[in-house]
Amino acid sequence: MRDFILNDTDRAFRTELAGFLERELLPRAPAIENDDDWNAVKAVVRALGEAGYLKLMFPDLYRGSLAISGAAPGLTHATMLSEEAAAINYAFETTIATALSCAYPLHRYATPEIRGRYLPGIVEGREIGAICVTEPGVGSDTSGMRTRITFDAARREWVINGFKRYISNASVADVYIVYGITDPDVPAGKGMSAVVVPAGTPGMSFPRRYTFTGRRGCIVGEVEFRDCRIPAENLLGEENAALRIMISMFNFERVILGGSGLGVARSAFDIATAHAQTREAFGQKLGCKQLIWDKIAEMSWRIDAAELITYRAAKLYDQGVAGKALMKPAAMAKLVSTETATFCADTTVQVLGGDGITKEYGRAEQIFRDARALPIVGGTTEMAKYLIASADLPTLKPNL
Ligand SMILES: Cc1cc2nc3c(=O)[nH]c(=O)nc-3n(C[C@H](O)[C@H](O)[C@H](O)COP(=O)(O)OP(=O)(O)OC[C@H]3O[C@@H](n4cnc5c(N)ncnc54)[C@H](O)[C@@H]3O)c2cc1C
Structure with missing residues (x-):
């Protein structure tokens, strides 16, 4: 089982969320990708906001809007929102991830008046x-x-x-x-x-x-x-004193990016496994070939590892781990998931052959293009490694 770090509430929430995104995001995803349709992006942001999903990070705001069955406010469920949205359309997901990264410091650090003026619009999906x-x-x-x-x-x-x-x-x-x-x-x-x-x-x-x-x-x-x-x-x-704000914002964003990478990786993997089980070559299904098994297995274990590391970071946050103590787990979530996304996107293209790099045969080429940004945004892979190593070598100052 892939998700043993999650509990039954988390799983029920994921099912409901996936259904919601299938209704609201999936039909609009082609317009977002092919026509750069910002109105389509806004419509889904609004739907998510109206349903209460953009308040998942903010328990005090979330109370009273428990229309979502099985939702427990916190980073675990916000990360799931990222994962499920990115699995359908990563570009869309970046819009809500950024909006939430803006909402986060507003919620935590703004005066009550400023918070009251600017936060509701974002978490209700009316504003960006x-x-x-x-x-x-x-x-x-x-x-x-x-x-x-x-x-x-x-x-x-x-x-x-x-x-x-x-x-x-x-x-x-x-x-x-x-x-x-x-x-x-x-x-x-x-x-x-x-x-x-x-x-x-x-x-x-x-x-x-x-x-x-x-x-x-x-x-x-x-x-x-x-x-x-x-x-x-x-x-x-x-x-x-904004360094503290920046550190907590980046911790939050990096766990969310763990969800983004995971969603992108999963969407690529699903395409590769479907293709391997249907495409025939040399008188057999492609998936019967050992060189293809190797690619499937490699993607599979990487996705499992990314999931465990990402939701460990999210659960740590939900248990109250913050600031410096969260930097290493959050950096690991970002690093492993985003590198897994680019690996799976690239490997899936290879499994599909020509179909992997043409728009006419599905989403593999889109996922391949989308994934490349992930190890750069929100702190690069190299920076994540510095954060991890500096926690492991506390007596040394890294030579940046
Ligand atoms: C699509 C997209 C969306 C973005 N959205 C936002 C946003 O909303 N808000 C915002 O503020 N920023 C945003 N960014 C910026 C993003 O955070 C930066 O691109 C990222 O932090 C890397 O900075 P850089 O591009 O200037 O690369 P640089 O910092 O110049 O790094 C270039 C390369 O050198 C490596 N490098 C740098 N220093 C070292 C070192 N000491 N040792 C080893 N390697 C090193 C880096 O890892 C990288 O591989 C976005 C970027 C992109 C591409």
């Missing part, structure tokens, strides 16, 4: 969130962040100047969490703050939208801030 960390000179190494956030005491406003790139949901989001430097005289980890910027704030613009290898239908682009002013109360947590 975005996270702005990455810059042209800042990817894995966030210590080189150039975006400046200064405080105008006379007007009691924060003023943002900077340029962010690779921002998921850029230009279509309603709320942006923006990280920037508030104290340039200390290392970035001690001088970084995070603020909430609503869409439409003067001074914010979206110079460019990117075209990626895969992930058709989701929107990723640049966000520029030029003297962009927001009220003092839009600060998340304390001034200069």
Whole structure:
């Protein structure tokens, strides 16, 4: 059995969720992939929000909306949402994963007023969130962040100047969490703050939208801030203390990405096993060949390992493990699941032969393109390895 780390409630929830996504997402997935149909993405986000699924991470909000039978709020079920959605369409899943990564710090660190203003729209699926960390000179190494956030005491406003790139949901989001430097005289980890910027704030613009290898239908682009002013109360947590917020947000996001990788890997595996059992070559089903067994077995054990590691991290979070203690299990979930996704996507193409790289014969080629982003987004495979090794070598400082 693949999912022994999960309990009966988890399994019942997964069944119900899969049925919901089959009704709401599956019929819209071709429009998302082929026509970049943002309205289709929004319609599914809205349906998920109305049904209560986007509140899974937030037990206090979730109470009272227990329309979903068998749902126990927490990261385990939110990860399942990612997994099941990514199994149908990874591009769509990135939209909700990003929105939830925005909702998470809002829920935890915003003042009650700011939280009340911006969180309900996201978790009810009416609005979309975005996270702005990455810059042209800042990817894995966030210590080189150039975006400046200064405080105008006379007007009691924060003023943002900077340029962010690779921002998921850029230009279509309603709320942006923006990280920037508030104290340039200390290392970035001690001088970084995070603020909430609503869409439409003067001074914010979206110079460019990117075209990626895969992930058709989701929107990723640049966000520029030029003297962009927001009220003092839009600060998340304390001034200069956003590193903590970033660590907890990335922990959360990496477990969710474990679910994304798992969903993508599973969808590839299902195509490969179906093909191996139907396609004939040399007078036998393809799946009778030992070289094909090897590929099926390799995908199978990798998916099992990814599932165990991902849901271990999610369950640890649900048991109260947080901050530094969650960094290694979350990094492992992200690393193993996303590498499993690219392995399975590539192997499935090989099992299918020509059918694997043509649009006319199913989704293998789409999954192959989509999967490639997974070991890069939300912290690369290399960065995940640093996090894991630094927990294992506590007396050493990794040479980044
Ligand atoms: C589709 C997509 C969506 C994204 N969405 C968002 C978003 O919503 N918000 C946001 O803020 N960012 C987002 N990102 C940015 C993403 O987080 C970064 O791309 C990622 O962190 C890597 O940064 P980089 O691309 O600048 O690569 P770099 O950091 O320049 O790294 C390039 C390569 O070098 C490796 N490398 C770097 N340093 C070391 C080292 N010390 N040792 C060994 N290897 C190293 C990396 O692992 C990588 O393989 C998105 C990116 C993509 C592609």
